[in-house]
Amino acid sequence: MAAKFFLLALLALSFSRARASDPSQLQDFCVADRTSQVFVNGFACKDPKTAVVEDFHFSGLHMAGNASNKQGSAVTAVNVAHIAGLNTLGISLARVDYAQYGQNPPHIHPRASEGLIHFQYNCGTKEAIAIAALSSKNPGVITIANAVFASKPSISDDIVAKAFQVDKKIVEHIQAQF
Known part of the structure; x- marks a missing residue:
């Protein structure tokens, strides 16, 4: 009897399927509440009932x-x-x-x-x-030229010249632009 039960359990386990997925979000959106005193990674959410169209709109991308x-x-x-609606x-x-x-x-x-x-x-x-x-x-954003030629504290001219395989005077000329 125990052997039949063991065989049945083994058969059941071999046919079971595992399901894995990310849990659904607790809410569809989280409009940033920039007035909240709560400190979280980002902004706290304002009450979804108080969300307005302006929370999902920015009018500056059309201007050059x-x-x-x-x-x-x-x-x-x-x-x-x-755009407060980008929160989270x-x-x-x-x-x-x-x-x-x-x-x-x-x-x-x-x-x-x-x-x-x-x-x-x-x-x-x-x-x-x-x-x-x-x-x-x-x-x-880290601009490469600023990071290399205008860093504080500065990177040694000798190191930069060697890294770029140029004369030290060229490095000094470029650094003077910053």
Whole structure:
């Protein structure tokens, strides 16, 4: 009898299925309550009954940034500080406007990955626009040139020259630009 029970239990276990999934969120959205005194990772949620359309809207992405600078580009960042409805979603956006021959300097986002959503080139004005999505509520940005040539405390000229395989005078010339 015990052998039959053991065989039946073994058979039942071999046909069982495991199900694994992320639990559903407790709520559909969490609009940031910027007035709350509660300190959490991000912003506390305001009562969903008090959410308004403005919590999910930002009116600045349609306006061109001023790209008349050394780089020839302007970045308009949009995150939970601008759209309260982005709270807890782990995303942010950036609009990058480029003047003719402009560039967005080499950079990294230490707390995010970046994906390009849209790129538009205007032949008449020779300007371009890019919209990027970032996988973080606060992606941060580190511009490589600033990190290398304008760091505080500074990196030794000898080390930078060796790393880039250039003469030390070239490094000093570049550092003088910052």
